[in-house]
Structures are given as structure tokens and as C-alpha cells.
Amino acid sequence: MITAFLTDSTLCIGCKACEVACKEWNAVPADGFTFTGASYDNTAGLGHSTWRHVKFIERAIDLSGAVASADAGYASNAFRWDFSSDVCKHCENAGCLEACPTGSIVRTEFGGVFIQPDICNGCGYCIVACPFGVVDRRPEDGRAFKCTFCYDRQKVGLQPACATACPTQSIQFGEIGALREKAAHRVDELRARGIDDAVIYDPRDTSVGGTHALFIFRGKPEDYNLPSAPEVPTVHLKPAWQSAAAAAGMMLAGIAFAFLSTRPERSASE
Amino acid sequence: MLVEMTDDLQPYYGFPLLKRAVWTWEIPSYFFVGGTAGAAALIAAVARRSGGSDALVRDARWIAAAGAALSPPLLISDLGRPERFLNMLRVFKIQSPMSVGVWTLVAFSSAAGAAAFADLAHRTSGGKLPVRIVADASEVLSAATGLVLSTYTGVLLGATAIPVWSRNARVMPLHFGASSVGAAVSTLELLGHRTRALNRIGIGACLAETALALYLETREDEALTPLRDGTNGQLARAASVLSGPLPLALRILASRSPTARRVAALSTISGSLLTRVAWIQAGKAEKQP
Numbered sequence: 407m408i409t410a411f412l413t414d415s416t417l418c419i420g421c422k423a424c425e426v427a428c429k430e431w432n433a434v435p436a437d438g439f440t441f442t443g444a445s446y447d448n449t450a451g452l453g454h455s456t457w458r459h460v461k462f463i464e465r466a467i468d469l470s471g472a473v474a475s476a477d478a479g480y481a482s483n484a485f486r487w488d489f490s491s492d493v494c495k496h497c498e499n500a501g502c503l504e505a506c507p508t509g510s511i512v513r514t515e516f517g518g519v520f521i522q523p524d525i526c527n528g529c530g531y532c533i534v535a536c537p538f539g540v541v542d543r544r545p546e547d548g549r550a551f552k553c554t555f556c557y558d559r560q561k562v563g564l565q566p567a568c569a570t571a572c573p574t575q576s577i578q579f580g581e582i583g584a585l586r587e588k589a590a591h592r593v594d595e596l597r598a599r600g601i602d603d604a605v606i607y608d609p610r611d612t613s614v615g616g617t618h619a620l621f622i623f624r625g626k627p628e629d630y631n632l633p634s635a636p637e638v639p640t641v642h643l644k645p646a647w648q649s650a651a652a653a654a655g656m657m658l659a660g661i662a663f664a665f666l667s668t669r670p671e672r673s674a675s676e
Numbered sequence: 677m678l679v680e681m682t683d684d685l686q687p688y689y690g691f692p693l694l695k696r697a698v699w700t701w702e703i704p705s706y707f708f709v710g711g712t713a714g715a716a717a718l719i720a721a722v723a724r725r726s727g728g729s730d731a732l733v734r735d736a737r738w739i740a741a742a743g744a745a746l747s748p749p750l751l752i753s754d755l756g757r758p759e760r761f762l763n764m765l766r767v768f769k770i771q772s773p774m775s776v777g778v779w780t781l782v783a784f785s786s787a788a789g790a791a792a793f794a795d796l797a798h799r800t801s802g803g804k805l806p807v808r809i810v811a812d813a814s815e816v817l818s819a820a821t822g823l824v825l826s827t828y829t830g831v832l833l834g835a836t837a838i839p840v841w842s843r844n845a846r847v848m849p850l851h852f853g854a855s856s857v858g859a860a861v862s863t864l865e866l867l868g869h870r871t872r873a874l875n876r877i878g879i880g881a882c883l884a885e886t887a888l889a890l891y892l893e894t895r896e897d898e899a900l901t902p903l904r905d906g907t908n909g910q911l912a913r914a915a916s917v918l919s920g921p922l923p924l925a926l927r928i929l930a931s932r933s934p935t936a937r938r939v940a941a942l943s944t945i946s947g948s949l950l951t952r953v954a955w956i957q958a959g960k961a962e963k964q965p
């Protein structure tokens with residue numbers, strides 16, 4: 407079965423149970439006690455030791471007509487919290503998988519992208535090949551790490567730890583086609599309720615070709631630090647190799663020309 | 677007090693969307709050493725077939741062999757798990773420039789090493805047939821793989837998600853190729869080979885460098901910001917001057933002066949190394965468009 411996550415940020419309460427469950431199940435090391443001051447987000451992003459990451463987006467809202475004038479100060483500071491649990495996108499065309507020179511990164515039978523930890527030698531190429539900034543190298547270990555899509559749990563018929571722990575069903579897991587349908591229904595439902603800015607994030611019309619981590623959120627992808635038009639880096643291979651071939655041709659021709667045009671001369675060192 | 681609130685937080689609290697490369701000094705050094713070795717192997721092969729002296733061919737082969745020997749340790753020491761370097765040879769993936777590069781380096785190292793060994797055998801036991809066969813085969817193979825070695829590094833950086841690299845996927849293979857040729861010629865000149873042919877190759881490389889520098893300086897593209905701004909911008913410009921206009925002027929105006937040739941050579945070599953440093957640092961810059 408080809409599976410996926412559907413992370414519905416309109417249901418997320420920002421409890422970070424997914425982060426904790428992921429760390430516990432996968433024995434991911436602690437990532438420090440940094441205080442960022444960015445809302446309740448002290449993790450900042452996905453990384454080698456953060457495979458689920460809850461974002462806290464604060465949006466100003468206008469309550470001036472809704473509260474008593476004595477509370478004007480409160481009204482002008484009012485905001486809405488949007489939470490969204492981010493995760494590796496498990497791209498259909500995965501930049502990390504294509505770039506990996508050891509074959510450590512593979513596609514699993516569930517459609518996920520998996521780094522085989524016994525093969526990765528920490529070359530670091532996957533890190534710059536990821537259009538979502540997901541993969542990173544763990545300095546004290548030397549290897550690259552990211553969400554495994556709980557490959558071990560899926561193997562024995564369990565759901566990923568994050569989806570299991572989520573108390574509000576903000577993180578759902580299942581067959582990808584069914585989840586896509588579910589997402590479409592959910593967005594229709596939200597819009598019918600007047601939440602006009604609810605959208606599905608599933609970049610199928612880009613070179614990434616869709617992901618195995620679908621999202622529902624309000625607003626633009628950029629608000630959630632997601633690229634609106636992600637690109638799989640392999641699209642640059644053709645022009646780059648063409649340029650390399652042109653460079654090689656010019657090098658060969660130029661060097662041959664230089665020697666042939668000065669043929670009678672002997673080297674000064676002789 | 678709450679953090680600054682806006683209707684659209686862009687980007688998300690200023691946290692970077694993309695991860696930066698974890699590569700350290702070994703990688704630009706390898707780009708330089710490997711590229712120079714590749715171009716030297718090419719010069720050796722062409723020189724032997726088009727009137728270059730035996731001494732020039734011999735020295736070019738040894739530069740190639742030395743670079744081939746130096747490259748793997750540089751690459752291995754940059755790995756997160758150096759003891760697993762052999763995993764690079766588990767698979768061959770045409771879609772991964774790093775995999776293509778590793779296999780190219782393996783072929784190049786073998787061929788460049790064999791060519792240098794054949795040169796040694798030739799001097800000690802004369803030009804016997806097996807020696808000549810090894811010499812010819814390894815020379816052709818090292819020249820062919822050398823061409824890839826001095827240019828693929830541009831493809832490797834180009835095929836990434838980092839804007840300053842991917843938007844210059846066409847530029848970097850040309851830039852690194854020209855830089856490699858310049859460095860190889862200059863190394864030969866420092867070893868005492870000051871022929872007109874080498875000066876002409878040097879002029880060609882300097883012209884290409886100058887043209888690329890002008891193009892990078894004048895092109896309107898936000899993605900080039902990390903290559904233009906701040907310390908890295910100064911580094912990139914220094915690299916351009918050292919590998920382009922400065923040695924070009926010396927090579928054209930004072931090609932008969934050994935001192936001028938030596939200065940031009942040293943300038944080109946340092947410019948070539950700085951070029952790789954500047955490109956890699958640009959991709960590691962905090963601010964990407």
C-alpha cells in the first residue's frame with residue numbers, strides 16, 4: 407500500500423505530542439534548550455534531530471468592532487494562532503534520493519524516502535539537494551538523518567508514531583489516494599464554513615511531482631516556511647552537463663590549437 | 677509583550693527554509709586539486725601528439741598523478757563517516773553528479789597513476805612494447821576522465837536546491853573548466869616550461885575568466901547576491917582579478933619576461949583556488965534569495 411501523511415493544521419493545537427512521540431520511538435537525541443523567542447517555537451525547523459516540527463504562526467486579527475472600547479488595547483494586540491506540524495515531504499521525485507552517491511537513500515514499498523543508516527557515509531550531498539531543507543547531518547554522528555516515515559512501524563502494520571500520538575487527528579495517516587480525497591472534502595467543508603483561505607499543499611504540478619506528506623493550512627505556503635514552487639534539483643542536470651560538455655570541447659580545442667600553432671618550437675627547459 | 681505580529685510573516689521568523697552545505701575546506705581544495713590534475717592530464721596527452729617536448733609531457737603527467745593521489749584523502753576526510761568511504765563505490769548513479777564524479781576520479785587516478793608509472797618505466801627500462809601500450813592507453817583515459825574531472829564539480833553544485841548554485845548551473849562548469857586549465861598551465865610554467873604554446877593556453881584561460889567575470893558582474897539576477905555581497909563578494913572579485921585580467925595583461929605584454937610569467941602563474945593558481953572557495957561559500961551564505 408502506498409501511504410501518506412495528511413497534516414491538517416486547522417485541527418492542530420500545538421501540543422507537540424508528535425515531536426515527542428517521534429523522538430521517543432526513533433530514539434532521536436535531544437536538540438538542546440534554545441530559546442528563540444519566536445512564539446512557542448524553540449526548535450526553528452526540521453533537522454537531523456527534529457523529524458516532526460510544530461510551527462507557531464501568529465496572525466494579527468482585527469477585533470475592534472467585537473470588543474468593548476475599554477478593551478481597545480487588547481483588541482489591537484489580538485492575534486490568531488495557526489499551528490502546523492511539519493515533516494519530511496517524502497517527495498515523489500526526491501532530490502535527496504537522486505543525489506545520494508552511496509545508494510543509502512531508497513524508496514520504500516510504502517512510497518516513503520528512507521535513509522539506510524548502515525550505508526550513509528555522511529557525504530552531505532542530500533542536504534543541499536532537498537528543496538524543503540529537511541535533511542541534515544548530525545555532527546556528533548556524522549550521518550544524515552530525517553524522518554523515516556516510521557518504516558519499521560509500517561513494516562509491522564502500525565501507523566507512524568506521530569500520527570498515533572496526535573490527540574486531535576491533525577496528523578492522519580493512510581493510503582495516499584484516500585487521503586487526497588479526504589483532504590479535498592475537508593477543504594470544501596472548511597470553505598463552506600467561511601474559512602476561505604484553507605488550502606491543500608501537495609505540489610503535484612511541480613517537478614517534485616507531489617509528496618507523501620499532504621498539508622491543509624490557511625494562507626500561503628511561505629507563511630509556513632514552505633516553498634510555493636519547490637523544484638527537484640535534477641532538473642538542472644541537463645543544462646549543467648551540456649555546459650560541462652561545451653567546456654570540455656573548448657578545453658580540448660584550445661589546448662590542441664595552442665600546441666599545433668606553435669609546433670616548431672621546443673620547450674625552454676630542454 | 678508579544679513578538680512582532682504581521683499579516684504575513686515572511687519568511688517564518690526569519691528561519692532559513694533551506695539547509696546549508698556542511699562541507700569544509702577540503703571540498704574547495706579538492707575542486708582545485710582535482711581540476712588542475714584533470715587539465716594537466718589533458719595537456720600531457722595533447723602535447724605528446726602535437727609537438728610538445730618530452731619533458732613537458734612528463735611533468736604534466738606527474739602533476740596529474742600527484743593531484744590524483746591528493747584528491748581521495750581530501751574527499752574522505754570531509755565525510756561524516758570517513759571509514760565508510762568505500763560505500764561510494766557500492767553503486768553507480770548517472771543522476772547523481774557526486775556518484776559520476778567519484779567513479780570518474782577512480783578511473784582518472786588509475787589512469788594518471790599508470791601514465792606516471794609508464795613514464796618511470798620508460799626511463800628505467802626503455803620504450804618496450806608493453807610500456808608503450810600502457811602509456812598510450814592510460815594517457816588517453818586520463819585525458820578523457822580529466823576533462824570530466826575539471827568540469828563536473830560545476831554540475832555537482834548546479835544540481836542542488838541552493839539558488840546561487842542552481843541558477844548558475846550553466847556557468848560553473850565553464851568557470852571551473854577555465855580555472856582548471858589556467859592552474860595546470862601555471863603549475864607547468866612554475867616548473868620551468870615557458871613555451872609559447874603554454875602562454876597561449878594561459879591567455880585562452882584568462883580570456884574565458886575575464887569574460888565570465890564580466891558576465892557575473894553585469895547579469896541582473898537576485899540569485900547572485902551571495903556571490904556579490906560582503907566578504908564573499910570581495911573574495912569572488914579578488915578571484916576574478918587574479919585569474920582573469922591581471923595574468924592576461926602579463927601574458928600579453930610581458931610574455932618574454934620569466935618574472936612576469938612567474939607572477940602570472942602564481943596569480944592564476946591562487947585565483948583558481950579562490951574561485952572554488954568563493955562559489956562554495958556563496959552557497960553556504962546565510963542569506964539566499
